Amino acid sequence: MKIGLLETGNPPGDLAETHGGYAAMFEALLGPEHSYRVYDVQKGELPEDPAENDAYVITGSAAGVYDPLPWIEPLKAFLRAAKGETPLVGVCFGHQIMAEAFGGKVVKSDKGWGVGLQAYEVAERAPWMDDAHHVSVPGSHQDQVVELPPGTRVxxxxxxxxxxxxxxxxARAISMQFHPEFSPAYAKALIEARRGTRFTDEQADAAIASLSAENDRTRMAEWIGRFLAQETQA
Structure with missing residues (x-):
């Protein structure tokens, strides 16, 4: 499968030197059986046609979908063009930009930051999922989807x-707010990089401690892989 990685952000500081960029994290998560093409969306790189790849993954970003950045609206336009034509997977910012592009709403949540290991209860099982009742994966976000696009299932x-x-x-699409591509080591390093600016010491300590527990990153990779296989064979 040829997967287009729409890279919308970069690790802060020198973290990319140690942990790789976000596109590389997705390549490691989804495995070497696929081929990948990376698009630097922040520099204006987007596929000319959704058919350039079999599927697309939209990465996380420090940007907000509501920010007046020159690459946000072209990305939304591409997602609308790809909707229903090419399978899409959105993660964190990718989750949010898909919701906005397809008619939902995203805001900076007054709940504050969700950081550390994030646990979700399964409400409905899709064919590409297994029988897990809940999943726990590293997360890092303040923005949240607050209004669902039409035709969306939670x-x-x-x-x-x-x-x-x-x-x-x-839309032949799925999205998730947490970060299955983040290793616990990277998630901890990211928290340390933001300690004292975005997070208090107490928040940072609690989030880092949570990341020592078992997580479902491998399960998420399997879910995404089965979803993409299902949709590209349809």
């Missing part, structure tokens, strides 16, 4: 993040 969420995993049946 597959999993929490009290903090009600719209944690979404399915767009009319």
């Amino acid at each position: 597959l999993a969420g929490s009290a903090f993040t009600p719209y944690g995993i979404l399915a767009y049946d009319d």
Whole structure:
């Protein structure tokens, strides 16, 4: 499968030197059986046609979908063009930009930051999922989807993040607010990089401690892989 990675952000500071960029994290998560093409969306790089790849993954970003950045609207336009034509998977910012592009709403939540290991309860099982009742994966977000696009199903969420995993049946798309591509080591390093600016010491300590527990990153990779296989064979 040829997967287009729409890279919308970069690790802060020198973290990319140690942990790789976000596109590289997705390549490691989804595995070497696929081929990948990376698009630097912040520099204006987007596929000329959705058919350039078999599927697309939209990465996380420090940007907000509501920010007046020159690459935001072209990305939304591409997603609308790809809707229903090419399978899409959105993660964190990717989850949010898909919701906005397809008719939902995203805001900077007054709940504050969700950081550390984030647990979602499964509300509905799609064919590409297994029988897990809940999933725990590293997360890092303040923005949240607060209004769902038409035709969206909520597959999993929490009290903090009600719209944690979404399915767009009319769009051949899924998205999730947490970060399965983040290793615990990177998630901890990211928290340390933001300690004292975005997070208090107490918040940072609690989030880092949570990341020592078992997580479902491998399960998420399997879910995404089965979803993409299902949609590209349809």
